[in-house]
Amino acid sequence: MRVKSPMAKEDVKKRLSRIEGQVRGVAKMVDDDRDCHEIIQQLAAIRSAVQQVSLVVVRSYASQCLLEPQEGESQETIVEDLISVLSKAG
Template identity: 55%
Template sequence: MKVQSPLIKDDLHKRLRRIEGQVRGVQKMLDADRDCQEIIQQLTAVRSAVHNARLQFLRSYARECLLQGNTLSGAEQSMMVDELMALIAKVEQ
């Protein structure tokens, strides 16, 4: 299923642009020979931002795709739940 909501897309785009800026900041820190602990702290922030973006997108997926289950057959609903569980397993890796 594809993302239909412009609000969800906009939110994810904003999060990804912020993450992109954080990564560029880490690159600049490397070029400026900044302290290793500062770089690790920023890399941890990037990882956290990516994790939060994934969780928010997963939450949106569940709301947008799975909650429209009224229009889906039992088999389709079951398949979507299986897909969601597979996504959750990937997020937890």
């Protein structure tokens, strides 16, 4: 499965770039001996951002694969694959 929608792809890329910046910021906070509370707060924000970008990708997957299955793919197989991927991510 690929993220085919140009809007979804751009959204995912923006979100990942923002997450990348947040991770760099936390690394700098550690280097600068910042307070653990501040670091944990930023890590929670990163975790939330990763969950949100995951939802964008899942929505794209659902709309593309469930609504437009490839030849020979049953919706049941697609749903099972999605559940498998989500259970590993959880």
